[in-house]
Amino acid sequence: MPAYRNVLWWYVQRITGALLVVLLTLHFWVEHFMSKTLMRGDLTYAVILSRISNPVWQAIDIGFLLVALVHGLNGLRNIVLDYSRVGPRVAQAITVALVAVGLVWSWWGIEAFSKL
Amino acid sequence: MKPYQVKIARSAGNGAPTEVGTFEVVLEERMTVLDALFNIQRTQDDSLSFRCACRVGMCGTCAMYINSVPRLACKTQVSRLNSSTVTIGPLPNLPVIKDLVVSLEPFFEQWKKIKPALHSPTRDSKELACIPATSRYARETPQKRDCITCGICYGACGIKSSSAEYLGPAAINKAFLRLMDPRDTATEERLEVINNERAGVWRCHAQFNCTAACPKNIDLTDTIMRLKRAMLFPSGLKKA
Numbered sequence: 001m002p003a004y005r006n007v008l009w010w011y012v013q014r015i016t017g018a019l020l021v022v023l024l025t026l027h028f029w030v031e032h033f034m035s036k037t038l039m040r041g042d043l044t045y046a047v048i049l050s051r052i053s054n055p056v057w058q059a060i061d062i063g064f065l066l067v068a069l070v071h072g073l074n075g076l077r078n079i080v081l082d083y084s085r086v087g088p089r090v091a092q093a094i095t096v097a098l099v100a101v102g103l104v105w106s107w108w109g110i111e112a113f114s115k116l
Numbered sequence: 117m118k119p120y121q122v123k124i125a126r127s128a129g130n131g132a133p134t135e136v137g138t139f140e141v142v143l144e145e146r147m148t149v150l151d152a153l154f155n156i157q158r159t160q161d162d163s164l165s166f167r168c169a170c171r172v173g174m175c176g177t178c179a180m181y182i183n184s185v186p187r188l189a190c191k192t193q194v195s196r197l198n199s200s201t202v203t204i205g206p207l208p209n210l211p212v213i214k215d216l217v218v219s220l221e222p223f224f225e226q227w228k229k230i231k232p233a234l235h236s237p238t239r240d241s242k243e244l245a246c247i248p249a250t251s252r253y254a255r256e257t258p259q260k261r262d263c264i265t266c267g268i269c270y271g272a273c274g275i276k277s278s279s280a281e282y283l284g285p286a287a288i289n290k291a292f293l294r295l296m297d298p299r300d301t302a303t304e305e306r307l308e309v310i311n312n313e314r315a316g317v318w319r320c321h322a323q324f325n326c327t328a329a330c331p332k333n334i335d336l337t338d339t340i341m342r343l344k345r346a347m348l349f350p351s352g353l354k355k356a
């Protein structure tokens with residue numbers, strides 16, 4: 001008996017939710033609270049550039065972007081599906097639109113690193 | 117004996133506007149909401165409509181919305197509501213026929229979709245199809261088999277209030293029982309219904325309203341969550 005496709009999305013939503021807790025905490029900690037330069041008050045573009053040029057930080061940031069997009073857009077789709085007053089065709093159109101938003105946004109975020 | 121003010125939603129049904137009828141009654145300590153309704157019907161307004169049959173919490177026909185919670189009128193003692201005002205309305209998420217009487221047709225339409233009857237290849241056999249007491253079905257489902265189809269979970273469900281297609285907790289619970297039942301063979305058909313993106317288990321967001329309201333203490337949210345997890349390896353449902 002095959003596993004159903006919907007169950008995979010259900011698990012993905014849970015896993016990305018758990019990852020977001022970790023990544024968001026890390027993000028806030030590093031970006032807003034624990035940066036020594038930020039605390040000293042001399043945060044400059046060069047400081048930021050040196051961090052986001054680091055491939056490890058780039059991987060974390062891209063991962064964060066993708067996880068947040070998958071979780072957020074899939075969550076939005078779930079909210080749409082919860083209201084069956086939206087007919088199946090409209091729901092399908094919304095799904096396509098959300099996938100498009102996800103792809104464009106991913107490309108936009110990842111492509112930004114190539115400009116460093 | 118204590119005086120109560122009872123506010124009842126009155127409606128001629130078919131989408132007719134609802135008015136609130138206010139009645140004063142004096143009730144004894146252990147009297148139920150159903151007793152209060154009979155008292156009002158007999159002494160103040162014989163046009164008041166409500167439904168009941170067994171009066172002991174077995175048939176499920178007296179389900180209504182009492183002080184903002186779906187409950188069985190015959191199992192709800194007025195004194196336990198801790199309020200001198202009792203507000204009674206029809207069960208939510210179902211069409212009103214008159215006053216407190218709702219049509220359970222939408223509830224049973226969803227119920228039918230999951231094929232509630234046993235589908236067994238030995239259906240015509242004269243032998244009794246026994247379930248071994250040691251089987252997983254016998255061990256894990258006793259409470260879940262107590263459903264009286266009162267519709268309370270259907271009325272309590274927040275998702276049901278926004279989605280006409282959602283099966284609702286009771287139908288999903290029935291499907292779960294059949295899926296676990298070692299005698300049943302309609303597994304694939306039921307899983308198709310349960311897996312439906314707009315009507316099946318995926319619409320449940322674990323609000324727990326159904327579990328909190330069920331007069332038979334069936335943990336419906338547990339049922340739905342177990343089904344969701346099981347969809348990864350559905351064959352595991354039948355394991356002994």
Ligand code: SF4
Pocket residue numbers: 176262263264265266267268269270285286289329330331332333334336
């Ligand atoms: S599961 Fe509980 S609340 Fe729902 S119909 Fe059955 S007895 Fe009523």
Ligand code: FES
Pocket residue numbers: 167168169170171172173174175176177178179188189190191
């Ligand atoms: S009258 Fe039967 S459950 Fe209340």
